[in-house]
Amino acid sequence: MESLEHIIAEHPFFAGLDNSFTSLMVSCASNVRFKADTYILREGDPANTFYLIREGKVGVEVFAPSRKPIIIATLSVGEILGWSWLMPPFQWKFHARAIDCVRAIALDGKCLRTKCEENHDLGYAVLKRFAQIIEKRLESTRLQLLDVYAVRR
Amino acid sequence: MAAGTLSETRNAQCDDVFRQKHGVLEANQFGLLIQALLHKGYELVGPTVRDGAIVYDRIHSPEELPVGWTDEQEPGHYRIQSSEEPAFFGYAVGPQSWKKYLHPADVRLCAAERHGKTFRILNNDVQPKHPFAFLGVRACELAAIEVLDRVLLEDRYSDPTYERCSAGRFIIAVQCAHPAATCFCASMGTGPRVTGGFDLALTELLDSKGHRFLVETGSDRGAGMLAQIEVFPASQEDINQMEAAVGEAATRQVRSIDTTSIKNVLYQNFEHPRWDQVAQRCLTCANCTMVCPTCFCTTVDDVSDITGDHAERWRHWDSCFTLGFSYIHGGSIRNSTKARYRQWVTHKLAAWIDQFGTSGCVGCGRCITWCPVGIDITEEARAIREGGLHGKP
């Protein structure tokens, strides 16, 4: 059974982080688990936690009137769920549903936010890493937007 | 008469081994040459005046040739004029080229009949081809025929129509002494001197000694044809005069393309601003591709009769300048005029070399003359080279 400390230290997202920062992360972390088809977070709710997925698949979803929920992205093992905790208004913009049974490490974003304000070095290290994730997601999303498999008439 | 295969024909024409025989044919005896060709069963095609231009058509007598006519060519300008000299070949080139006969504009590929759920391809009525004899083939045109041979006969597949039209072809070339202002074959290395690939080559001499043709034989068939008509032996003076006239013709050309590293020049300047400039003028009318002797692009159309039981597949000349040429998945790849003009020039001068080993351009100048807005390919090539990027791709 891996310790939280070990998991966080080994995770590529946290690679290169100062030891003191890693300890800090651990102090804000806990193991969580979600049953299949339950919602991990919902659009509009306050965003105070983010998740490091350890097992299972998470679907990021959008609701629209008279339409079934649309999954716009799937995240799975090793990926980070949630970045809206980082910036105002600290609110989730999408739903996230556990597609199957999901185990994750939950990190206290509210706590981390405060610490980032106090320690800008920590803040920079965290923001740098999230910027990379967001950039990749944006790129993928743009490509999805192109709807390349549709028929042009 | 046996037409012979195309390969036999071309091997015969290119064989420099046998003696180059010369003779002198008096102009007033020219009819004998025409008669001999017709008598041998050739479909004789040569230049004639029609609709204010010198075009190619069936010829039966010397009177049908453009005797005493010359042409005046400039970008976007073509006029024929009477000349004082009654020369038979005193012009450069007209709007048509020999691809009119070798690579016809409209060809029925096949016909088929439907019977219930199945269909049957009908035997194409292969027109029994009397071989063509082409009279008045310039060096640039001969080079163009060889370019088309390479594309349509010598690549992965062979085009049966081209093969059928070319089999047994007899070429009577004409040495050029009067280049038009739009000619630039010298810089393309294709003329004005015809050096091989012909059955007979004529040089028209018109001076105090009279109106006559110096005839060179380029093949056994050519020699055989010459033997049937009355020719005087050629003097060394005649031969010298011919060489001088043709040599001079080369120097009189006012246009040229510098073909040094032309592939690099064009491949590396895909985004050259010149393309935008020429696109402002180009109408994508496709005239250039129609008159170009090497442009070979075609399209295929399916037609059926009103019962739907009889269908035909027809091949027609097409042009990369049309919007639909590159249509795929709901749009055209080359949407803009710029892209289409660039494609044509890049293909003609550069990509052709990668594809077929030679330039696609023979320097005949037709595209310059027949462009309604007078776009000059030599000017465009120069502008791209001078203002462009250099170095390895």
Added chain:
Amino acid sequence: MTITAHAPVDPMLPHPYVVREVAKETSDTFTLTLESAKEANGRSFLPGQFSMLWVFGVGELPISISGDPAKHNRLVYTVRSVGQATHALVSQPVGNTVGVRGPLGAGWPAEASRGRDIIVVAGGIGLAPLRPLIYHVLSNRKEYGRLVILYGARSPRELLYRKELASWARNRDTQVLVTLDYGGLGWKGHVGVVTTLFKYARLQPGRSVAMICGPEIMMRFVTRELETHGLRHDDIYLSMERNMKCGVGFCGHCQYGPHFICKDGPVFRYEKIRPLLEKYEL
């Protein structure tokens, strides 16, 4: 000057093939199985090659062969109905005759890739020209290393060959990963563009050959992704597409830079066409 020998056959003449089966894959995509009306043994083809299919009186289209190259007495084509000619093709009743010319073009480097890991990346109907290659690798399993199939489609209802995808995954040393642009509640699989599958693929760059087919945009960003994973430009192959009227190098429509897609392609080594892919309106 010598003239190379040529086949006496007219390359523009369609050969009659009978429609034996029309199977519906999605709402607009159908798989046709054709059998030669005249040639008992059919024609052998290489994975990646295409045929020109002719509908009597309507038109002719280049369609990739998507069947098993070991079973060449029947030719199989997966066709998406997007216009008049494709609609006529997929509407052919069983027993009707269509014209076939081919097989044409350069196929996937199946022989040259023996001993290597094979990465197949398909987008949408791009899986069709790759299927013969997959069949070939699975039928000659020992000749190849790992097989990784990455497939992206638009939505669950537009997935091709669903049952086969599942059965392929059951082969030894074979990984099949599927993703969609849009997922619904019933879809428990991955959602995202096909490049997002790469993190799950077990790739060994030096040992791998990648073969990609799909919309050109998709192929461009897939090659970028493969580059970041360390694949060399001469180990990546793409199947390109352009307007075709003849399929045999005469009509000039399919030119892509100096290449004729019908003769020099449709499969190209990435190294050869890399500078062309970025050129707009080439």
